Amino acid sequence: MVSSIKIGEVTSVPGKSVHGKYRVAERAASTIELPISIIQSRKPGPTLVVVAGEHGCEYSGIVAAVKLARDLKASELSGAVIIVPLANPTAFDARYLFVNPIDQVNPYGAYPGSPGATVTFQIAHKILHEIALKGDALVHLHGADYNEALVPFNYVPITGRKDIDRRSSELASCFPVLYHLNALPASKSTSVPPVGTTYAVTADGTLYWESATRGIPATMVEAGKEGKLEEETVSIHYDGLINVMKHLGILSGKAEYKKGVKILKNPVLVANRSAGLFIPKVGYGESVKKGQTLGEIWNFEGEVLETISSPIDGFVVCRINFVAADSYPTQTQPYLFYITQVE
Ligand SMILES: [Zn+2]
Incomplete structure (x- = not known):
């Protein structure tokens, strides 16, 4: 008998897909809620956490996560998948670039967050502690806000914990992308984050880093272009996630690992x-x-x-x-x- 997973007011039902809303912050007259789906098997197995939509116009990852939540059948899984397709709903509603329009903070580098700070940090705190740390692996989906165009790649956190780093790298290899970026914290990096912003060029403060340093193997995918919804980049996210589930044994079948990956640093x-x-x-x-x-x-x-x-x-x-x-x-x-x- 597997035990159900509870996130806020949303509780999984083994053998079923459960779709709900997780209340993460209160405003004077409204509530910020994240859409969340938990698909849990009656069979035991690992739990994969998928978080998308931290940047409100990075639609490829958001749509891939929604499709995954729709398509997965609990009866075909061993274990569970927790999917948050939209981590920054106020930015999505406002068609807003990079930041949460309420406090103008970029959530990308706002982890581990804080319950006592502005709304972006409150949400980050809940995503990390109430969602990400309930998983055995984390995949974070990003992909070029509407002013960015990029080469698809995966971030791999290099924490120094060899077992975690190897498992994070294996997760990244499940995605059909040619490049992996070895992500280091500021203390070990020559990269300089832009002063006066919460944009993170180093790994510190990102969801994948704060999860990996707490023992959850993680990777972050970057695939998308200028806020456009293109089948090609949706597939990078979606096919990679299916492959991750095969790799973890949540779905049956053999995972295919990308060969000839080039390392960015x-x-x-x-x-x-x-x-x-x-x-x-x-x-x-x-x-x-x-x-x-x-x-x-x-x-x-x-x-x-x-x-x-x-x-x-x-x-x-x-x-x-x-x-x-x-x-x-x-x-x-x-x-x-x-x-x-x-x-
Ligand atoms: Zn992004």
């Missing part, structure tokens, strides 16, 4: 200093040389105010597509290019 956020029009000269997926021009900032007479060049030999994983460029940094424009070294 030492991410660098390249930003501008002048405000104006951002005119990019390279796209995502391109290799660049140290000193190479990546883009320019123009004024409204078309004069070049600033030339942005690459600080390293590297690979452009992600690029911002807004022409409007604030003077660095802002919460909604923490960088212009996300460049890494390739091992």
